[in-house]
Amino acid sequence: MVDRHFLDVVMFVEIALLVLAAALFFAHGLWLFVTHRRVLRQTELARQSLTRLVTRGTVNVEDIQLLRDLPQDVQETVFLDTSRNLTGSGKERLRFVAREVSLLERAQKLCESSRWTRRLRGTRLLSRMDVVDPKVTALLADPHPAVRAQAAEWAAAQPSEPIIRAMLEMLADPETQARFAVQDALLRMGSIVAAPLAAYLETHTGSPAESGLRVAEAVAGTNFLSAAIRHSSSDVSGVRVAATNLLGAIGDAQAAERLTALLKDSDSRVRAAAAHGLGRMQHWQAGSQLAECLRDSKWQVRREAGLALRAIGAPGALLLRRALKSDDRFAADMAQLVLDLPEAATAA
Amino acid sequence: MNEILASVMNQILLKGQFLVLVYFLGVNGWYLVLLVSSLLEMRRHMLLIADESRHLLLSSTLSPRISILAPAFNEEATIEVSLRALLALQYPNLEVIVISDGSKDRTVQVLKERFDLVPVKTIYEQRIKTKPVRDLYRSGTYSALVVVDKENGGKADALNVGLSFARGDLVCAMDADTLIEPDGLQRMVRPFLYATDVVATGGTIRVVNGSEVRLGRVIQARVPGNPLAGMQVVEYLRAFLFGRLGWNRLGGNIIISGAFGLFRREAVLNAGGYLHDTVGEDMELVLRLKRLSYEKGGPGKIAFVPDPVAWTEVPESMKVLGRQRDRWHRGLADVLWRHRKMMFNPRYGITGLFVFPYYVFVELLAPVIEAVGLGALVFGLFFGVVDWTFAGLFYLTAYGLGTALTSFTLILEDLSFHRYDTFRDRVLLFSWAMLENLGYRQITVYWRLRGLWKFLRGRKDWGVMERKGFQKPVGVVGTN
Numbered sequence: 001m002v003d004r005h006f007l008d009v010v011m012f013v014e015i016a017l018l019v020l021a022a023a024l025f026f027a028h029g030l031w032l033f034v035t036h037r038r039v040l041r042q043t044e045l046a047r048q049s050l051t052r053l054v055t056r057g058t059v060n061v062e063d064i065q066l067l068r069d070l071p072q073d074v075q076e077t078v079f080l081d082t083s084r085n086l087t088g089s090g091k092e093r094l095r096f097v098a099r100e101v102s103l104l105e106r107a108q109k110l111c112e113s114s115r116w117t118r119r120l121r122g123t124r125l126l127s128r129m130d131v132v133d134p135k136v137t138a139l140l141a142d143p144h145p146a147v148r149a150q151a152a153e154w155a156a157a158q159p160s161e162p163i164i165r166a167m168l169e170m171l172a173d174p175e176t177q178a179r180f181a182v183q184d185a186l187l188r189m190g191s192i193v194a195a196p197l198a199a200y201l202e203t204h205t206g207s208p209a210e211s212g213l214r215v216a217e218a219v220a221g222t223n224f225l226s227a228a229i230r231h232s233s234s235d236v237s238g239v240r241v242a243a244t245n246l247l248g249a250i251g252d253a254q255a256a257e258r259l260t261a262l263l264k265d266s267d268s269r270v271r272a273a274a275a276h277g278l279g280r281m282q283h284w285q286a287g288s289q290l291a292e293c294l295r296d297s298k299w300q301v302r303r304e305a306g307l308a309l310r311a312i313g314a315p316g317a318l319l320l321r322r323a324l325k326s327d328d329r330f331a332a333d334m335a336q337l338v339l340d341l342p343e344a345a346t347a348a
Numbered sequence: 349m350n351e352i353l354a355s356v357m358n359q360i361l362l363k364g365q366f367l368v369l370v371y372f373l374g375v376n377g378w379y380l381v382l383l384v385s386s387l388l389e390m391r392r393h394m395l396l397i398a399d400e401s402r403h404l405l406l407s408s409t410l411s412p413r414i415s416i417l418a419p420a421f422n423e424e425a426t427i428e429v430s431l432r433a434l435l436a437l438q439y440p441n442l443e444v445i446v447i448s449d450g451s452k453d454r455t456v457q458v459l460k461e462r463f464d465l466v467p468v469k470t471i472y473e474q475r476i477k478t479k480p481v482r483d484l485y486r487s488g489t490y491s492a493l494v495v496v497d498k499e500n501g502g503k504a505d506a507l508n509v510g511l512s513f514a515r516g517d518l519v520c521a522m523d524a525d526t527l528i529e530p531d532g533l534q535r536m537v538r539p540f541l542y543a544t545d546v547v548a549t550g551g552t553i554r555v556v557n558g559s560e561v562r563l564g565r566v567i568q569a570r571v572p573g574n575p576l577a578g579m580q581v582v583e584y585l586r587a588f589l590f591g592r593l594g595w596n597r598l599g600g601n602i603i604i605s606g607a608f609g610l611f612r613r614e615a616v617l618n619a620g621g622y623l624h625d626t627v628g629e630d631m632e633l634v635l636r637l638k639r640l641s642y643e644k645g646g647p648g649k650i651a652f653v654p655d656p657v658a659w660t661e662v663p664e665s666m667k668v669l670g671r672q673r674d675r676w677h678r679g680l681a682d683v684l685w686r687h688r689k690m691m692f693n694p695r696y697g698i699t700g701l702f703v704f705p706y707y708v709f710v711e712l713l714a715p716v717i718e719a720v721g722l723g724a725l726v727f728g729l730f731f732g733v734v735d736w737t738f739a740g741l742f743y744l745t746a747y748g749l750g751t752a753l754t755s756f757t758l759i760l761e762d763l764s765f766h767r768y769d770t771f772r773d774r775v776l777l778f779s780w781a782m783l784e785n786l787g788y789r790q791i792t793v794y795w796r797l798r799g800l801w802k803f804l805r806g807r808k809d810w811g812v813m814e815r816k817g818f819q820k821p822v823g824v825v826g827t828n
Contacts, residue, residue: 007737007744014748021755022778028762029774080399117395124399145542146396153401177542184408218409299473306471337471 039074046070046078054086054093059100068101076125079103083128095129104131111135116144123147127154140166148173149181156185159192168193168200171215172208179211186215194221201227206236213242220249229258237267244270248277256283263289263305268298275301279308284315291319294331302330306338361724361733368721369745375710376749382594383753383760389597390589390764393654397535412540413441414533415516415613419506420446420524424454428462430524433564435490439533444493445510446524450479450500459495464488476508476621484513503606504622504629511613511621519613521630526607527556527564527659535656536610539649547637547647548611550604551656552588554767555581557664566659569767571776576669578780579788580662582754589764590757592652600703601650602638606630608658611637615647626686628679635687642696654764670795677799680712685803715796721746722790747785754781 049063067075079098086094098104103125110122112135119142126136127150139151140163152170155163170182186193193215201212201224209231216224224246231243244262247255255277262274263286275293278286290312293305309316323335416434420427427446434444448456459465465485479501487493498509507521518540520533532551539546557580558572572578595601604611609630619636622629634650641648663669684707691708693700725742728734758777761767768777 004737007741010741010744011748014744014752017752018755018782021752021759024759025755025762025778026774028759029769029771032762032766032769033771076399120395121398124401128399128401175542176544180410180541184410187409214410303471303473334471341469341471 039071042070042074043078046074047082050078050082050094050097053097054082054090057093064097064100067097072106075101075103076121080125080128091130095131098129104129107131108133108135111139116142116147119144119147120150123150123154127151127157130154130157132158137163137166140170145173145175145177148175148178152178152181152185156188159189161196164189164193164196168196168212171200171211172204183211183215187218191219191221194219194223198223198227201231205231205234206239209234210236210239210242213239213246217242217246217249220246222250222252225250225252225254228255232258232262232270237270240265240267241269241273244273244277248273248280251281256281256286259283260286260289263293268296268301271296271301272298272304275304275308279304279311282312284312287312287315287319290316291323294323294326294334295328302334306334310338310341357731358733361728361731364724365721365728365734365738365742368717368724369742371717372721372742372746372749375714376745376753378706378710379590379750379753382598383590383756384594385597386590386594387760389593390654390760394764397655408440411439411441412518412537413443413516414439414518414520414537414610415443415445415510415514416520416522417507417510417514418444418446418522418524419449419503419510420451420455421449421500421503421506422451422453422455423524424451424458426525427455427458429564430527431459431463431493433527435493436530437528437533438530439537441516442492442533443514443516444490445496445513446493447496447498447506447510449498449502449506456483456495456497460485463490463493463495465495470513472512474512475617476511478505478509478512481509502624504624504626507629508621511617514613516613518610519616520608520610521606522609522658523607523660525661526553527561527566528608529657529659530565532608532656532658533610536608536653539651539653540610540612543649543651545647545649546612546651547615547641547649548604548609548634549651549653550592550601550609551652551658552654553584553605553607554657554659555584555662556659557581557662559659561659569773570770571768571773571780572664573776574664575780575783575788576666577662577664578776579784580669581777582758582781582784584662585761586754586757588652589654589760590753593654595703596652599649599698600706601652602635602699602703602707603631604634604650604652605658607660608656609634612647626679626682627675628683631679632683632686635683635690638699639687639690639696642699666791670791670798673792673795674799674802677712677715677796678803680707681800681803684708684712712800715793715800718746718793719797722793747789751782751785754784 046067049066052060053063070078079094083091083094095104107122107125110118111126113119113122119139123136123139126133136151136154139147140155142148142151148170152167155167167182167186170178173179173182186197197212197216197219201209201216204212213228213231228243228246228250231239232247234240234243244259247259259274259277262270265271265274271293275290278290287309290305290308294302296302296305306320309320320335320339323331326332326335418431418434423430431444431446446459465487468484468486470484479499481496481498483497485495485497494513496509496513498506511519518537522528536549536551539549554569555572555577556566557574557577558570559566560568560570571581592601592603606629615637616633619633619640623632626632638648638650640646663672684704690696690700690704692705696704721742725734725739729736729739755778758781768774
């Protein structure tokens with residue numbers, strides 16, 4: 001029925017596969033066991049040498065030689081681990097040692113590689129060492145999003161004007177990974193990005209503006225006011241939501257006026273954000289409009305309006321009590337829920 | 349007449365055997381494709397995460413808020429340790445919601461005493477109908493902790509209540525006794541930061557039996573000496589490291605483990621939350637999210653991330669394991685039946701044309717075909733219709749190839765994470781992989797067939813899971 005020879009071949013192939021798998025599995029285990037002990041020993045010695053070099057600030061030829069002779073992966077691990085705990089002059093000395101053992105040179109070469117995995121490794125090394133290098137600036141436009149994101153992480157520690165400009169242009173990056181890294185890096189740069197970001201928001205629309213508005217909300221300042229007001233009329237609802245949140249964070253009289261108008265926006269997320277912003281500002285003048293929002297068709301808007309009324313104090317509480325007698329069952333329910341809340345819950 | 353009948357029977361047995369043989373060849377061939385796919389995916393993933401600085405995510409104001417939903421039913425013995433481990437997870441914007449699903453023991457009392465709970469009021473939108481909530485508590489010592497005490501309604505109902513109270517953009521559904529590694533959430537959130545079309549992500553589930561656990565953390569991973577638990581270690585490695593990872597690259601993931609999954613809250617609420625009347629509520633939700641993304645648009649990508657790890661205890665008794673496998677297979681059958689419209693339907697893209705049929709013909713019907721094949725083989729050997737050479741070929745194709753593929757999964761694990769690092773663990777792991785097909789797999793065929801039979805008869809009960817506990821034996825913890 002089945003040729004015995006064929007069965008023998010199948011059996012032989014399977015046994016060969018199993019033997020190969022077993023050999024690989026156990027050989028790899030043995031290799032890990034041997035190298036692990038060696039690597040541990042090397043890492044320990046290298047850490048001691050590097051600590052001596054960084055803390056004493058003097059160049060010890062033996063320590064440098066030891067670091068130079070390390071396998072590349074161990075050398076990189078030791079420098080990366082140490083870099084996490086250093087800033088200022090300590091990091092400066094670490095960079096000096098890294099240069100002496102040719103680590104920086106290798107990282108720079110990796111940044112020029114045609115393979116994205118190597119460019120990523122190079123960028124990570126230079127990024128952790130806070131090395132100012134035009135090669136990394138160029139990688140802000142790398143074809144691979146992971147490399148661009150890593151370059152953005154590096155840029156957070158280099159807040160110069162050209163870099164900020166390049167970073168702002170990356171807010172339009174089609175890949176979320178890179179966009180997230182850019183937004184985060186801009187936030188880490190601090191208030192220095194406020195003026196260029198405000199200028200950027202004046203000239204950009206759509207998705208790039210939405211990304212920028214999110215950063216602006218965290219930075220928050222009156223220099224974003226005109227951009228926030230302009231974008232709050234955008235055709236894109238996501239942009240309007242981000243602009244409304246920004247207006248709430250700015251907390252200016254003009255912002256309050258615009259937020260009051262946004263309580264009638266067609267998108268419920270915008271209405272909810274406007275109500276939230278007015279509550280945050282405790283803008284009691286918008287009380288009657290907020291009370292009107294208790295009748296909104298969307299639960300989220302009614303909730304934010306109720307909480308905003310509670311936040312603006314006595315006038316809001318009065319309006320909430322009036323709403324208890326509203327002919328709108330949903331408005332009365334929400335008012336009741338908000339009035340029942342303990343103080344701590346509204347603060348949260 | 350008898351001779352004609354015997355001849356026809358011979359032909360049926362012979363042709364049937366060949367068909368089953370071809371089926372196994374096809375299945376194992378596909379597994380080989382998955383293995384290669386998972387190797388490539390693992391390599392890409394390891395290169396991406398090597399030396400990445402996740403500490404930036406920890407301090408970023410842009411990190412999305414995550415609400416952990418931990419349903420608990422009669423967990424007074426383990427809840428404190430499990431919850432302290434959850435509260436210590438390394439994630440900046442975290443909320444932990446424990447939902448006591450009508451516990452009859454002192455679960456809520458223990459929580460009140462150990463976490464300084466105070467009753468609070470809040471406004472929440474009940475978008476999904478659930479059993480009534482009795483009380484809501486916040487902790488005086490942990491601001492991120494919320495405890496909901498509700499009437500018993502099952503795990504799905506508890507998760508739905510948690511969804512209503514959650515304030516995070518993302519929700520992490522888990523079992524109260526799952527041990528998530530400290531950086532698990534940081535790792536699992538990555539796909540959401542890196543792509544807008546991701547609706548759910550899942551991490552790797554590993555077997556905790558035999559490992560050293562202290563204060564809700566796995567200190568040292570070990571392969572259990574118990575054969576039943578040991579073979580489940582092999583099964584879990586195969587399911588996650590080459591099954592789901594392989595599908596990831598091919599865009600065909602439709603399973604996120606109920607023990608550890610991260611979802612976009614809004615998408616889950618829009619989909620109507622977890623279904624109550626199924627025992628496969630986690631797979632059902634994922635498949636529904638996928639289906640809705642095709643029907644209504646919106647995010648629909650299901651991503652598996654191999655490096656975030658959660659540990660779970662697996663049954664060590666045949667009785668309990670049988671009940672679990674029976675329930676899993678009933679769940680699978682139920683979910684596939686509910687969404688049968690997707691089968692071979694081009695509207696659902698690769699999921700409808702390829703993934704769904706795969707789950708029907710390979711995952712669901714495999715025990716039937718395997719049982720038919722084995723039965724016919726024994727029958728054929730007995731009546732001399734098939735010879736021992738053919739039987740050998742059948743066994744080697746059906747099980748031998750599977751064993752070889754499994755052993756390569758162990759290598760994949762070893763090359764990537766190598767969590768089991770002692771010689772003893774290696775010997776045990778390889779032994780369990782070799783022995784798995786000599787009895788254990790055939791027993792699981794019986795359990796799965798039983799599950800299929802119960803599904804056809806409309807049974808939807810969960811059974812009882814007996815747990816030994818991670819620290820000391822803690823008695824019986826029931827699932828509802």
